[in-house]
Amino acid sequence: KQEVTQIPAALSVPEGENLVLNCSFTDSAIYNLQWFRQDPGKGLTSLLLIQSSQREQTSGRLNASLDKSSGRSTLYIAASQPGDSATYLCAVKSAGNKLTFGGGTRVLVKP
Amino acid sequence: DTGVSQNPRHKITKRGQNVTFRCDPISEHNRLYWYRQTLGQGPEFLTYFQNEAQLEKSRLLSDRFSAERPKGSFSTLEIQRTEQGDSAMYLCASSLGQGWNEQFFGPGTRLTVL
Numbered sequence: 204k205q206e207v208t209q210i211p212a213a214l215s216v217p218e219g220e221n222l223v224l225n226c227s228f229t230d231s232a233i234y235n236l237q238w239f240r241q242d243p244g245k246g247l248t249s250l251l252l253i254q255s256s257q258r259e260q261t262s263g264r265l266n267a268s269l270d271k272s273s274g275r276s277t278l279y280i281a282a283s284q285p286g287d288s289a290t291y292l293c294a295v296k297s298a299g300n301k302l303t304f305g306g307g308t309r310v311l312v313k314p
Numbered sequence: 315d316t317g318v319s320q321n322p323r324h325k326i327t328k329r330g331q332n333v334t335f336r337c338d339p340i341s342e343h344n345r346l347y348w349y350r351q352t353l354g355q356g357p358e359f360l361t362y363f364q365n366e367a368q369l370e371k372s373r374l375l376s377d378r379f380s381a382e383r384p385k386g387s388f389s390t391l392e393i394q395r396t397e398q399g400d401s402a403m404y405l406c407a408s409s410l411g412q413g414w415n416e417q418f419f420g421p422g423t424r425l426t427v428l
Contacts, residue, residue, distance in 0.1 A: 207356070237416065246405060247357070247419040257390075289420060292356055301347065302407075302417060304356030 204296045205230045209305035217313050224308050226293035231271050234296040238267050238278050241290045241307070246287035250291075251278070283312045316340060318420035320406050326426045327396055334392045335423045340406030344388050347417060348381055349405040350374065357405055363389060396427045 206229045214314045216222060226236070239247040251260045251267040253276070259268040260281040280287055283300045294302040327333050337354055339346050340405045344365050349357035358390045360379070365386035375381075378396075383389040403424050406418040 209356075239419070244424070245317075246421040247407075249416060249418060252416045294356070298347070300362045300364075301359035301372075302349075302357075304358070306354075306356050 205233075205295060205301050205303045207269060207293060207295055207305040209291075209293060209308050211308060212306065213309040213311075214261075215311040215313065216283055217289050218283060220283055220312075222278075222283050222287065222310060223314075224278040224291050224293075224310070226276040226278070226305055228274045228276075228295050228303075230297055231274050233296055236267075236269055236276050236293060237302065238265075238276075238294050239292040239294065241246065241292060243290075247292065283310075285312050285314050318406055318408055320404075320420040320423050323421060324385075324424045324426075328428050329398060330395055332392065332394045333396060333425065334390055335404055335422060335425075336423065337391070337406030338387045339388070339406070340410075340418055343387060343408035343410045343413075343418075344386065345409045345417075346383055346398055347407040347409075348389070348391055351403040351405060351422070352401075357403075360391075360404075362367065396425075398427045401425055401427045 237252045253260045253269045260304040266279045269276045290307045292307045294304040321336045346363045348360040351357040363383040378394045381391045403422045405422045407419045409415045409417045
């Protein structure tokens with residue numbers, strides 16, 4: 204059974220600092236990994252999708268890496284802004300068609 | 315707006331009542347998923363449709379839950395005899411083509427059972 208863990212559960216940084224969010228999964232046989240952002244009481248916004256054959260994906264200030272063999276992904280957010288405050292979720296697609304989510308990392312960027 | 319839409323956005327009901335939620339996927343997306351998210355947790359998979367066929371159901375989906383996707387377009391999720399433990403955010407997602415493609419999520423329906 205696939206299990207996804209995100210550590211830390213919460214993170215507070217001053218504006219301008221780079222954010223590093225970690226995600227680990229137990230079964231390396233994955234199709235892809237997605238990073239999402241969720242604002243309080245809202246749905247999920249997809250940030251980046253990394254296919255199993257890829258090592259990283261970049262979009263603007265966001266960069267996500269994937270090390271399938273060690274079961275890890277890292278989301279980097281450069282030069283954080285108060286608007287980056289949200290919960291960040293990672294999810295893996297493995298056998299079957301569902302996404303298995305981590306518990307999320309709640310990020311607060313202080314002005 | 316061409317994203318995934320869900321209605322209602324909020325639902326408050328009394329224990330024992332039945333509720334039904336609707337999800338309209340992105341046009342032409344053949345795959346549709348339902349997830350449930352409780353406070354402070356990540357979403358958990360409930361069920362998945364490919365076109366009109368329900369192909370996978372989680373053990374979380376008790377007999378009180380039923381989902382349909384007539385004609386392979388919108389989907390409904392019904393909860394019968396609601397319990398306080400059903401209080402959660404119900405999220406719908408859709409994707410196109412193969413199962414490894416990106417899933418796009420709707421805004422969710424927040425259910426509160428009193």
